[in-house]
Amino acid sequence: MRSLRELSVRTDSAEQLADWVEISAFLCDDKSVSKEDLARALVREGSNQGEQLYRDKATEAFDELAAREAAVGNSISVDPIAAYPFEIDGDLLRLRVDPFDEHGRGAVYAFLLAATRASMDSRTRKLANLDPTVLFEMICAEALCQFWGGRSAVSDVLVTGTSNQSLPAGNARFPSIIESLSGQIREGGGWKKGARSPGAGDGGLDIAVWRRFHDRRPGSLVGFAQCKTGDNWRDHLGKRNPSSISCKYFSSPLVIAPVPIYMVPCRVGLEEWADVMRQHSGLLFDRCRITTCCTHLPHQRIGECQRWAHAAIRRELDELISKKLVPPSSGGTVKMTR
Numbered sequence: 001m002r003s004l005r006e007l008s009v010r011t012d013s014a015e016q017l018a019d020w021v022e023i024s025a026f027l028c029d030d031k032s033v034s035k036e037d038l039a040r041a042l043v044r045e046g047s048n049q050g051e052q053l054y055r056d057k058a059t060e061a062f063d064e065l066a067a068r069e070a071a072v073g074n075s076i077s078v079d080p081i082a083a084y085p086f087e088i089d090g091d092l093l094r095l096r097v098d099p100f101d102e103h104g105r106g107a108v109y110a111f112l113l114a115a116t117r118a119s120m121d122s123r124t125r126k127l128a129n130l131d132p133t134v135l136f137e138m139i140c141a142e143a144l145c146q147f148w149g150g151r152s153a154v155s156d157v158l159v160t161g162t163s164n165q166s167l168p169a170g171n172a173r174f175p176s177i178i179e180s181l182s183g184q185i186r187e188g189g190g191w192k193k194g195a196r197s198p199g200a201g202d203g204g205l206d207i208a209v210w211r212r213f214h215d216r217r218p219g220s221l222v223g224f225a226q227c228k229t230g231d232n233w234r235d236h237l238g239k240r241n242p243s244s245i246s247c248k249y250f251s252s253p254l255v256i257a258p259v260p261i262y263m264v265p266c267r268v269g270l271e272e273w274a275d276v277m278r279q280h281s282g283l284l285f286d287r288c289r290i291t292t293c294c295t296h297l298p299h300q301r302i303g304e305c306q307r308w309a310h311a312a313i314r315r316e317l318d319e320l321i322s323k324k325l326v327p328p329s330s331g332g333t334v335k336m337t338r
Contacts, residue, residue, distance in 0.1 A: 157209040193251065243282075
């Protein structure tokens with residue numbers, strides 16, 4: 001099972017080292033981690049390559065942490081759920097709020113962070129009776145809906161992935177999705193006669209979001225999203241273009257091709273951002289973008305984010321205690337007051 005605090009001097013990027021710092025803040029009694037703490041951890045894990053190399057890596061990680069704080073940028077008092085739960089004070093990162101209390105401040109970010117670091121193996125990912133891959137789709141749907149203007153008579157979102165158990169099963173599933181979307185956006189003509197259904201699968205489409213005009217004429221702003229968790233999300237880039245669904249499954253292709261959207265719980269580095277966008281040929285939502293759009297998350301979903309993330313971090317703390325790497329009296333995230 002993968003450790004949330006797994007650290008690799010050789011392969012970890014600044015983003016991954018920044019994740020390590022954030023996770024470590026949850027597990028420390030004083031809820032803070034310094035740049036020096038990270039540098040020392042890198043020295044312990046690394047080979048004899050010179051201390052300055054590790055200090056440079058620690059500096060890059062803290063620059064990334066500051067960029068995250070600026071990217072999310074939500075005031076705790078204004079958008080508490082969609083806030084960045086940490087604060088940067090020079091060379092120190094501190095947990096500013098408790099995402100697991102009754103207020104749920106920073107709960108979305110905490111969930112996405114834990115989902116990035118934890119194993120997405122189907123045998124171990126379920127915690128607190130929750131599947132993080134299913135929960136991630138639901139969170140992404142709410143984020144996209146808000147980005148597209150929120151729910152209204154002319155705009156909405158539909159989770160089309162296999163996590164939506166309300167849709168028919170088997171070969172009837174995907175045709176029902178296309179029929180529903182066609183009716184909502186007032187174009188497309190429904191299911192294409194003779195089209196071959198992907199069966200019980202989602203045809204490479206996890207979420208559909210739309211905003212149409214009141215005149216009901218064709219030409220809506222539609223987005224088709226794919227949600228990917230785990231370490232290998234980059235391997236799926238460019239292999240499936242959700243916009244091809246318009247031509248393949250609708251009786252009449254949508255007037256404006258749907259915007260392809262790719263959503264991941266990790267933080268994507270700036271140096272690879274443009275390359276990811278080119279491979280996907282669409283919008284990219286990473287952890288910070290998803291977080292900032294989750295200002296209207298349902299109360300139930302907030303609680304689910306809290307429970308799964310808390311269980312994941314609690315499991316990590318128990319493992320550290322069992323290995324005698326931290327004392328049994330360590331505070332960590334042992335409490336959840338929600």
